[in-house]
Amino acid sequence: MSAPSQARPVRVARRDADAVGRRTAWNALFIAPYMLAFLVLLVVPLGLGMWLSFQDYDMLAGYGGPVGWENYERLLGDRIFLGSVRNTIWFVIISVPAFVGLGLFLALLLNDDSRKSSFFRSIFFGSSVLSVTIVTLVWRLVYMPDRGLLQNIAGMFGLTAPNFMTTEALALPGIAIVTVWWIIGLPMMLFLAALQQIPKEVYEAAALDNASRWRVLVSITLPAIRRTIVLVAVIEVILQFQLFGQANLITNGGPNNASRPIVMFIYEAGFRDWMLGYAAAASQILFVLMLGAAMLQMWIGRQKDGG
């Protein structure tokens, strides 16, 4: 009789001591709201999209049955789609280094407490709050071949401005300039936050050693914000793969399909031509491309960490 009565307080004490750190199924409730939203808004649509990509589904005519890999096979023979893949990858290649390089450059310039820096930080971030419609409307007025701002300025010096809207080779770079101008604020702010985490003592020590500015940059600043550089690159790769509004509103994918991105192709196939299965197959290819590019970036970042 005495043994159970002695054991009971011991068990109670152990339970109290472990209560905070112990894993129970009930703890899952803490993440349940997020998990529910994640499943309903992300995982289920992703699964449905994958299923849809193997179906003949017309938005008006309705469901036409499974078609296996036919949608993917047709995509591989569709020159407009292949062009959009090439355009999207090229756009990522030219815009992401600009976001990382220019974002870092601006952050380095404006990384102090002066009023001037504060003013310019607001200016550079300000354009990010504009909608894509306003941004593209403004830039169309800049790029317009005969009467645009660019041509007017060039005309004052007797020059002809480059024609970003009607020259195949310049269409995507023109859109990249608009995009960088529009949302350079976010990478700049991320770099600023990272720069302000670097202890000042390190810079003081470098100053005592008479280290040059370049030396300080490559030996102290860049290694210290390496993770942020990878973060910005990954974010921008994912964002720029989703290029749509600027291309749709400035060039409508032209001239000669030179600026049509994958998302615009998906939009046209799904909503203009009503071929939902075909559009879903293109979406899966975009998903794989984005996943691959983001994973590659992170892998490169980890390699550097390991080194």
Next chain:
Amino acid sequence: MTITKLTSALAAGAIVAGALATSGAALAQQKTEISFARFFGACDADYGTSQDYQKARGECGVMTTLVNHFNATNKDNIVVKPQIIEWGPYYQQLTARIAARDVPTIAVMHTSQIGDFVRSRIVEPIEDDLKAAGIDINDFTPHAKAGVTLNGKVHALPWDTHSWLWHINVGMFKQAGLVDAAGAPIVPKTVDELMQQAKLIKEKTGKPYFVMASVAAGDAGNGARSFWTMMYTQNASIFKDGNFDKADFNSPEAKNAFEVFERLSKEGYITKGTDGAGALGGFIGGNGAVLLTGTWRIDDMIAAAAKPESGLKEYTARIFPNLFKQDAVWADNHSWVMLRGGTNPQTRKAAQIFMKYLWDHNFDWARGGGHLPIRNSLMAEYAKLPERPNVMRITEIGRSLPHDVRRQFGFQSLIGEEVNNIINGNKLAAQAMKDAQERADQLLSRR
């Protein structure tokens, strides 16, 4: 006593509040709201509260004031709620709304688009509704009647017939000596004559012959309408022998049509990289001799030419001329449809009443916008309006694709984009034909 009084007062208050709420709800119940999906633009800054449809100008002004006037004057407690969507993505959004079962009560629809929606049984016959509303379908003009009739039944209330015009800066034609003894512009009869005129305009004014928007998604229609017109004037079609499942761009006629744009582009006789606003502003500013756009701009151009500071010196409109074999021009109709799942008995009745109102004001639409009315009984009156005698023949020579052609919006986009590629991207006509063929095959490869 105090508590009793307080309780009584509260109870009385509750009864009064309840009665008020009930009567308010009853009033609200009597109002019938119908949603009204349309394009034609938004112009609340100019016409947001105006009901004076007789003074309104342009499609947007007339449409907005008509709805305001109906909402203010109808005796049936009907409230029309406009849902305004930009023209370019209108059909994409409408289809997405149908798929999401967010169906408007009444929607505007080009009769060229109705076929796809009827085949999907989303648009159903409305002859009974029109009869119930007191609309006489025998008064429909032949082109409008053909546009809304599928399988022998009327599926929509036509609203106008619109077509493709040359809006001409007569002052620039005069400058180049391209007017007759009466001072009227001489319109070319062949492609070579067109090129000679364009050369003269360029030499005498330094400006391009044609101004045409060719950049934005909505601009694809401009190239497509010009292409169709040039095909019709050659008595040709991309669909042959009644086979609407196969488009054929490999014809001499399609080559001719694309080559007109190739020649214009090479010689700098047509504006490049211009959007809708730029084209309109450029033409009014005197930066081109002929604006390629539709009937819907007639009234705007008359107003613009009347301003002393305008670069548009004397204005006239002409149907896109026959440069090949026969008089013919692309023409389409706006119409009003009731989509399946968009009405209940109450809103359907209200929709009939509003359609009757629109029918009664068809002339106001034609006057303010420039489109042709769809009622035979209004044609004589329409012909008295400025510039309208020049476009009256559209009712005779206007042509459209048969309703059997599937995905006509897709065709408009792909043809328009290929024309724009010739203009802006220096694509050769032969390559445009090849690419159009490939894209058309893709478009028709499914049900």
